[in-house]
Ligand SMILES: Cc1ncc(C[n+]2csc(CCOP(=O)(O)OP(=O)(O)O)c2C)c(N)n1
Ligand code: SF4
């Protein structure tokens with residue numbers, strides 16, 4: 066790969082860094098309790114919570130660092146932080 | 152739709168911020184509000200370092216970093232160049248509190264006085280985090296940092312926070328606002344307003360830092376809210392130098408905020424320091440009076 | 451067409467003809483007449499540039515960096531204290547590969563405070579990654595700006611450039627200067643084509659940080675670009691010579707050196723005095739010549755070796771001093787001639803505006819022939835007692 070002149074880079078490359086490996090606790094989403102308020106998607110510092118066809122949140126565990134903000138801020142207690150099994 | 156194609160298109164995943172980092176949240180909120188036709192000029196600091204280790208960049212908008220203290224001068228040049236070329240992109244200079252309150256203030260003052268059409272956004276985590284939590288001009292009174300440590304003859308940072316919004320409003324900035332990552336819609340509205348107001352605008356975003364302040368990563372928003380609920384941080388807008396909007400609260404005593412963070416632990420352990428806590432309460436009381444934030448509950 | 455004009459105005463007019471889109475500069479003696487003249491041109495709409503009246507030199511170069519990144523040709527000018535204030539941005543600009551062109555109106559560095567000429571300011575930035583060209587007279591100072599833009603913006607180079615000329619001695623002196631016409635300037639220097647730029651239609655991140663696994667390769671790439679400039683400067687200079695008849699085809703310029711025993715090496719306006727002194731010494735039967743360095747960065751090692759191959763003694767006139775060592779030019783010349791039998795002697799001269807006359811040059815040559823050198827020339831012994 067040629068060097069980006071003057072230390073430049075094009076978008077997309079940070080995705081190669083899979084920050085999911087940092088995780089100690091893992092957010093588990095309980096569909097039954099979820100009211101689709103989207104709070105978790107708004108607060109996630111990684112921006113790594115998407116949604117499925119029904120509007121239910123889908124975390125991308127490749128990037129989720131397990132910070133617990135989504136679970137803390139979920140008004141319906143629909144996210145539980147569980148110790149990561151490795 | 153899979154998660155990784157979701158929420159953040161303009162500020163991407165894979166960045167190396169600590170889990171629960173408010174600065175990372177702020178980056179996302181800012182870009183969601185400003186949109187893709189925005190050029191970001193970052194200063195050296197956590198946000199720059201965690202988002203751009205070569206060859207990885209988390210920025211999907213045009214982005215530039217030059218030095219710690221010159222982002223508003225670099226932005227001046229970009230604005231001039233865009234004007235000359237007849238281009239319409241928005242320019243946002245983005246700096247930490249160290250870059251903004253301290254080392255970069257010469258360039259910021261110059262750029263505001265000249266009246267360039269850009270927005271300066273400070274993500275205020277109240278210390279130099281990237282170099283290991285040293286105090287800045289934005290560090291609050293009594294916060295313990297690595298250069299203002301609490302000790303036998305020190306209660307932490309000996310000075311109150313510099314009033315930078317007032318300083319920039321005094322430059323004639325048409326729009327100055329404070330915001331918090333704890334209130335994303337409000338933050339985004341302010342960014343949108345700033346980038347669409349001609350002339351130099353300033354937004355200061357309270358960005359709690361779990362690593363530097365000493366709290367668990369899931370508490371970032373809780374802490375942000377407590378700062379507002381105690382009156383130690385006030386969310387307001389200034390238009391043409393006048394305060395036009397303020398977030399009102401039913402105030403809690405400052406302890407509610409202080410006890411949640413290790414940087415204030417010395418005020419409670421080994422023994423409660425009533426005199427210092429009273430001084431911090433007085434800061435909150437002055438804020439409340441100055442901005443009229445108190446919601447008076449009916450007895 | 452020949453016009454009698456002040457050096458600063460000749461430079462300002464040439465810069466205007468180079469058509470920068472953004473100018474950012476901060477006034478400092480003896481650079482002020484340049485930026486004032488450019489401000490006049492902008493105020494009269496005789497050039498179409500955005501002029502940023504920055505609050506410091508630090509911001510001047512930072513603004514140029516930003517404007518260059520956004521896709522504009524940019525210009526600044528400074529000297530001594532102002533250049534020192536830009537130190538951090540200078541390294542940054544070169545490392546980020548922005549082809550900024552900046553006039554350095556050479557002046558001494560304080561302390562003691564001095565507004566007068568030597569070359570300590572630009573020489574002190576020799577390791578920053580900027581091309582450094584030095585002018586002997588106002589004509590050359592004016593012309594080198596076109597060449598500097600051509601080379602800096604060449605996609606084979608992409609480095610910023612200093613055009614250096616001596617404060618007061620040139621900047622405030624009236625000389626006849628042949629100005630290019632607008633058409634000539636446009637035909638020699640085409641519009642700026644950025645290699646890449648900040649652009650929402652094609653977002654790029656500029657100025658990432660490099661960990662140890664990449665940093666050295668980026669520094670190597672800058673050094674390679676510098677070395678590339680060793681052939682691009684003569685290429686651009688030759689084309690200029692062919693179009694306008696003034697010869698800038700070399701990184702160096704030799705004067706009566708072919709059969710010389712002793713060669714003087716110098717940069718900038720002092721070369722004029724040296725040439726006159728050489729003519730007198732030649733008339734007296736002394737075989738003396740001059741090698742003038744037009745480029746100091748990149749350093750023209752090969753040209754120096756070739757030009758000095760036949761001499762036995764070299765006297766280097768250094769208008770700077772790397773305190774605790776020697777003059778910067780002498781160090782380079784010694785390095786270039788390493789392994790040869792040639793004696794290289796250093797003369798720290800004309801610091802802080804101390805006058806140099808023809809007889810001083812003759813004294814230097816006599817000292818060199820006697821093997822006496824590596825000294826400050828012309829010290830007032832009486833004030834040192
Ligand atoms: C001229 C200069 N001085 C000091 C530094 C070291 N330095 C880099 S980042 C930083 C602190 C950044 O603090 P702030 O702006 O608050 O951003 P944060 O890291 O807290 O997000 C310092 C002191 C530098 N890079 N450049
Ligand atoms: S735990 Fe943190 S990183 Fe993971 S999905 Fe929740 S908010 Fe995002």
Ligand code: SF4
Nearest residue numbers: 168169172197360362
């Ligand atoms: S130290 Fe603080 S500001 Fe820096 S990345 Fe970590 S949480 Fe964010």
Ligand SMILES: [Mg+2]
Nearest residue numbers: 247248278280
């Ligand atoms: Mg900070």
